[in-house]
Amino acid sequence: MTGAASYGDALFELCAAEQIDRAVLGELDALEQAFAGEPRWLSLLGDPALPRGERLGLLAQALDGRVHAYLYRVCALLTERGLLARFRDCAAEYRRRYEEAHRIREAEAVSAIPLTAGQLERLQRRLAASTGWEIRLHNRVDPALLGGVRLEVSGRLLEGSVRGRLDELRKKLGEDG
Template identity: 35%
Template sequence: MATVVSERYALSLYEVAKAENIAPEMYEALQTVSDLFETYPDYLKVLTTPSIGLPDKQKTVRAVFEGRVHPYLLNFLLLLTEKRRIGLIHEMAEAYRDLYYLEAGICAVTAVTAIPLDEAQMEKLKNKMAGVTGKQIVLKNQVDPSVLGGVLVRVENKQIDDTIKNRLNELTTRLGQIIA
């Protein structure tokens, strides 16, 4: 969950991207940058280490991103480095995604299953959720063997739990009430 600071920075970037009609491209680029920092956490540590001077940090940001990302995003990363907020990049990417999805009519859905869903199942669930929400669906499948079977669907602030684990827990509760 993004903090107020992260939301404000994300909103600023989003407003600039929207004004320039590059909000979708900026979303993809910001997500790629966030993923890069997740893949290489030591690089993020370098940019957040107080003992390394700002000029050196900005030099490394330029070396990695200049010419590879939109100049607005490069300036955003340099600003975050200068203001010592680069450690919040993941939260900012999440907040930007939320703003972009809201205005674009996109809904993020996570389906938690015991085994990975195949393409046909993913498409069927995507279509079902699009019908329910009236929005374009971005579906992510998360595998968790502890659900045993069925599916747990997380959409916006709601959760639909149709897993075997949940059914067994409900049955245990009912049996406990009968016996007690």
């Protein structure tokens, strides 16, 4: 791991050791959204034409005392080293470490029609019971599916759609589609 992601890793280590990782994750998410909503801010703080002291002063005005000191210091280091534009990498690594430490997995249920809240809840409970992880389940509609649900959990595809089962049957029968 190199660059901005290593700062996210180090930030997580500090925060986890002090058991403030959840609070800092919330601040990190809010800051990431703020940067995404105002990309010119990142450009300004990364502009080498602006003296380093001025860039750090602007950062201090915006963040010092408003986010945890560890998060502020990481942003200052990224600014000093010209890496603040890669803040998203830092946040992604922190989030990855947080989810791993807290046994959380993102999952997506792809269906031909929207799943009801009850269906999503039942599916989420089943996945959590079978994996031993907390599952954050999202539904995406794909009208190309004939029926059933295609699940993706942490990059692993669990095929339960009718189309997937038909494709498997075709392969078994030796047809090529």
